[in-house]
Amino acid sequence: MELGKTTTMNMITGFIESTKGSIEINGYNISKKSKKAKREIGYMPETTPLYNELTPKEFVTYMAELKGISRKVKKEEVQKVLKEVNIEEVQNKLIRNLSRGYKQRVSLAGALIGNPKVLILDEPTVGLDPKQVIQIRNLIKSLGKDHTIILSSHILSEISQICEKVIIINKGNLVAIDTPENLEKTVKEEHSLLVTVEDPEGKINDVVKGINNVQEIKLIKELSDGTKQYSLISKNDTDIRKEIFEVFAKSGITIFELKRSETTLEEAFIDLIDKQKPEKENEKEKIKQEKSKDKPKQEKKENKSSKKQKGGDK
Amino acid sequence: MLAIIKKELKNYFLSPIGYVFVGLFMLVSSIFFYIFLFAQQTVQYSILFYYTSELLTFTVALLTMGMFAGERKNGTETLLFTSSRSITGIVIGKFLAALIVIIVTEIVSLLYYAILCIFAGGITDVPQTITVLIGFILLAMSYISFGGFISSLTENPIVAGIITIVLLLASWFLPDLLEIFKLLSPIEMFQSFPNGVISITDTVGLLSQTLLFTLLTITILQRRKNIK
Numbered sequence: 255m256e257l258g259k260t261t262t263m264n265m266i267t268g269f270i271e272s273t274k275g276s277i278e279i280n281g282y283n284i285s286k287k288s289k290k291a292k293r294e295i296g297y298m299p300e301t302t303p304l305y306n307e308l309t310p311k312e313f314v315t316y317m318a319e320l321k322g323i324s325r326k327v328k329k330e331e332v333q334k335v336l337k338e339v340n341i342e343e344v345q346n347k348l349i350r351n352l353s354r355g356y357k358q359r360v361s362l363a364g365a366l367i368g369n370p371k372v373l374i375l376d377e378p379t380v381g382l383d384p385k386q387v388i389q390i391r392n393l394i395k396s397l398g399k400d401h402t403i404i405l406s407s408h409i410l411s412e413i414s415q416i417c418e419k420v421i422i423i424n425k426g427n428l429v430a431i432d433t434p435e436n437l438e439k440t441v442k443e444e445h446s447l448l449v450t451v452e453d454p455e456g457k458i459n460d461v462v463k464g465i466n467n468v469q470e471i472k473l474i475k476e477l478s479d480g481t482k483q484y485s486l487i488s489k490n491d492t493d494i495r496k497e498i499f500e501v502f503a504k505s506g507i508t509i510f511e512l513k514r515s516e517t518t519l520e521e522a523f524i525d526l527i528d529k530q531k532p533e534k535e536n537e538k539e540k541i542k543q544e545k546s547k548d549k550p551k552q553e554k555k556e557n558k559s560s561k562k563q564k565g566g567d568k
Numbered sequence: 569m570l571a572i573i574k575k576e577l578k579n580y581f582l583s584p585i586g587y588v589f590v591g592l593f594m595l596v597s598s599i600f601f602y603i604f605l606f607a608q609q610t611v612q613y614s615i616l617f618y619y620t621s622e623l624l625t626f627t628v629a630l631l632t633m634g635m636f637a638g639e640r641k642n643g644t645e646t647l648l649f650t651s652s653r654s655i656t657g658i659v660i661g662k663f664l665a666a667l668i669v670i671i672v673t674e675i676v677s678l679l680y681y682a683i684l685c686i687f688a689g690g691i692t693d694v695p696q697t698i699t700v701l702i703g704f705i706l707l708a709m710s711y712i713s714f715g716g717f718i719s720s721l722t723e724n725p726i727v728a729g730i731i732t733i734v735l736l737l738a739s740w741f742l743p744d745l746l747e748i749f750k751l752l753s754p755i756e757m758f759q760s761f762p763n764g765v766i767s768i769t770d771t772v773g774l775l776s777q778t779l780l781f782t783l784l785t786i787t788i789l790q791r792r793k794n795i796k
Contacts, residue, residue, distance in 0.1 A: 267650040271794045292652040303643030305575075307582045319571030320651035364647065 259406040259423060260300060263376050266404070267297045280371055293321060296365035296401075300376040302357055306350035310341050310360045313349060317364040331367060339363045339393060355386035362393070373401045379412060391416060410523055414438075422526055429526045437522040447486045447495065450477070450511035451502065458484065461505045467494050481510050572653065572661025573668070580631070580669055589630045593673050596623050601680050611688040613681045614700040614762040620677070621707055621758050624670075625736045628708070631666040632715025633729030636789070640723040655789050659782060663712055670708040674701060696764035703761025706774040710754040711736065713781035720788045 265272045268284045268291065277284040282291035305313055314332045323331055336342050339359045344352055349360060358378065365373055378394060379387045394403060394416055407413055413420055414434040422429040422437075430437060451458060462471045467488050474483040488494045495512060502509055580586030600619045605612070639645040648658055685691050714736070719728040742749035743756050750756050754777060757770040 264646075269646055269650050269793070289652045289654075292650060295650070297646070297650045299643065299646045301643045303646055305579070305642075305644060307579065312578070316571065316575050317647070317651075319574070320648070320653055322652055 258426065260376055262423070263297070263374050263404070263406060267295055267374060268292055269297075293368065294371050296368070296370035296373045298361050298365040298373070298375045298378060300380065300406075302361040304349050304357060304360060304364075306348065308349055309346050310349060310352070310356075310363065311336065311345040313360060314363045314367055318367045321368040323368055331369075335363045335366045338366060338397075353386075354381050355383070355389065358382060358386070358390060359393075362390075366397070371402060373397060373403045375403060375405045377407055378405065379407070379409065387412075422523060424527050437526070446514070447488070447498070448474070448483060448511070448513050449486055449498065449502075449509060450481050450483045452481050452508040452510060454480075455506070457505065458482075458502075458507055461501060461507060462486070465494065465497055465501055467492050467497065483511075569653075569657045569661040569664070572658055573665045576662055576665030577668060580665070585630055585634075586669060589627055589669060590673050590676065592627055592630075593620070593623065594676060596620070597677055597680065601683075605680075605684065611684045611692050612696070613684050613693055614696045614764070616677070616680060617700045617704050618762045621704060621755060622740075624704075624708060624711060625740065625755065626733055628666075628670075628711040628715055628736070629729040629732040631669055632712055632719050632732060634725040635662050635666070635716045635719040635728075636785070637719045637722050637725040637728040641725065649789075649793065655793075656786055659716070659785050659789065663709075663716060663782060666712045666716075667705070667708060670712070671705065674704060696762070699764050699766050700762045702766065703758050703770075706761075706771060706778075707754055707758045709778040710757075710774045710781075713778045713785070714754075717781040717785045717788070720785045 261270070264270045266277055266279070266284065268288050271285065277291075279291040279294045282294065284291045305316070308316065311332065314335055315328065318328050318332055333342075336345050339362050341356060341359045341363060344356055349357065352360065362375070362378070365375070375394065379390050382390060391412060394405065397403060398416070405413070405417060418433060419431065420434050420437055421431045459471060462468050468486055469489045470485075470487045472485045472487075474485050476482050486494070486498065499509060499512065577586075580589075597616065597620050600616055600623075604610075604615055604619060636645070639648060649655070653661075681697060684693075715728075715732045718732045718735070719725070722728050722731075736754075739749070739753040740755055743753045751773070754774060757767075757773045760767040760770050
């Protein structure tokens with residue numbers, strides 16, 4: 255079964271039924287005890303659907319009524335949520351007149367009402383300007399203290415900033431589940447350093463050969479100011495930074511920058527996806543081979559049956 | 569369900585739809601009142617509904633076209649169907665909200681009855697007035713459920729509105745072509761009510777149509793959830 259992120263979220267929230275398996279939210283099966291399960295969820299869809307003819311206060315009140323919040327606490331709850339997402343000052347303006355950032359907050363307020371244990375946010379920062387993105391991210395971070403948040407996003411830097419656990423889905427297949435740190439580690443070339451140097455005489459390769467603990471040196475790029483950036487990989491667990499500094503200084507190579515190379519979640523993501531490709535290709539080849547094995551048999555069968563038919567016709 | 573009714577009523581009256589519906593209905597009713605009652609010098613209130621029932625064929629689509637198609641177009645159906653409300657509750661809530669708008673219009677049109685009573689010098693034609701009001705509500709129920717059903721089939725409210733009007737108009741003319749359609753046409757079933765007759769067959773017919781299309785709407789929405 256190939257699923258996308260939004261489809262998965264739609265199934266978790268009970269918007270669509272799953273064809274296989276079961277989904278439980280805090281012990282409630284979404285298909286069998288949907289009413290109770292849905293009360294545990296607050297969902298903010300990707301397109302932030304809102305009723306433009308309502309005000310944020312009316313919208314959140316409507317969401318509270320849909321969630322079955324009792325009249326006694328409804329007003330209080332609505333005000334609490336409006337304050338939480340910081341839209342008190344626009345609560346009586348029509349939603350259609352609000353900026354995209356405010357609309358996103360109103361949608362988030364709708365998801366938050368009723369204090370659900372699980373918050374599902376689908377692409378919460380799409381279409382926002384950088385300032386609004388930072389505001390929404392900070393808001394999500396603060397909400398994460400009291401709620402379990404499932405967040406879907408294409409922006410991996412955002413995920414590494416906000417999330418504690420990452421699930422990577424590629425073309426409907428589960429690629430990885432881990433913390434952002436661990437995912438980054440999986441592709442990090444161990445003991446790798448990045449060094450930017452000025453080496454007018456071009457003797458860096460010879461100099462590095464003289465350092466025992468360096469396994470490999472690679473030129474990454476030549477910079478416009480005449481310096482070059484190299485990647486150095488050490489043989490063992492040893493820290494070669496001090497040695498590099500001393501040897502380069504003696505050899506007349508000026509170091510402009512020396513740092514451990516860091517892998518971002520983007521690089522980890524690309525690496526994991528690339529690793530998956532050969533596996534898939536192998537599977538396809540296997541299927542092809544099996545089919546080609548079966549073909550002669552089928553052809554033989556067909557020949558036999560056609561011969562029989564011909565015999566019958568006679 | 570109450571939340572849905574409240575929201576739908578707000579939707580009707582925060583947008584021009586509700587006002588256009590009531591305004592158009594009252595305007596045309598006034599013209600009919602003048603032509604068929606005032607000019608004819610008759611005080612039979614039920615005659616007015618003979619003609620306004622035909623008007624309902626065109627105007628009911630205003631109330632029903634966006635019922636589900638609008639929610640789907642705006643993406644707000646996600647909010648509805650991920651809430652803890654059942655699909656049945658949502659469908660009935662929307663149905664009742666549209667019916668309330670028509671009942672309100674009917675109550676406003678009682679103004680004409682009051683005028684007729686003044687002309688007649690006292691309360692007149694009470695049984696016929698009651699039967700025609702009941703018949704009109706039954707007809708409205710049948711039309712709303714049908715319009716709601718059409719709205720659940722598409723995501724374009726305009727398309728839903730046009731299809732609703734075309735098919736309701738067809739239900740006027742088809743009985744002329746084939747006798748069997750008389751049994752299915754809501755407007756045909758309504759004809760006995762302005763005469764002061766509450767026909768069991770017609771009442772059951774209109775109620776069955778309401779139930780049928782409401783159930784079909786629920787099934788369509790439920791099915792869409794399963795095959796998305």
